[in-house]
Amino acid sequence: MKFLIVFVALFALALAAPADKAEILRSESEVGPESFKYDWATSDGQEANAAGKLKDVGTENEAISVQGSYRFIGDDGVTYEVTYIADENGFQPQGAHLPVAPEA
Numbered sequence: 003m004k005f006l007i008v009f010v011a012l013f014a015l016a017l018a019a020p021a022d023k024a025e026i027l028r029s030e031s032e033v034g035p036e037s038f039k040y041d042w043a044t045s046d047g048q049e050a051n052a053a054g055k056l057k058d059v060g061t062e063n064e065a066i067s068v069q070g071s072y073r074f075i076g077d078d079g080v081t082y083e084v085t086y087i088a089d090e091n092g093f094q095p096q097g098a099h100l101p102v103a104p105e106a
Contacts, residue, residue, distance in 0.1 A: 024048065047075040065090040
């Protein structure tokens with residue numbers, strides 16, 4: 003019985019403990035009418051950056067094109083990084099941990 007009381011008390015204490023909060027190490031952004039870019043990083047290993055611009059402005063083929071990347075540390079302790087292009091052809095991610103489609 004004492005073991006159960008101690009276990010429940012320790013479990014409650016663990017749940018009540020505040021989670022570590024990441025600090026912002028870097029945060030920059032520029033937003034314009036036809037383009038944007040941002041770059042940020044936090045103390046817990048997360049980072050992201052992207053730059054986008056409108057293509058074929060004022061035409062019926064107007065589209066936004068974005069290139070960027072993001073990085074984070076997974077629950078397994080591994081750092082995952084994805085680079086991508088997003089444009090009229092869709093979202094095209096690349097990363098060592100992502101499957102690669104076979105070539106046709």
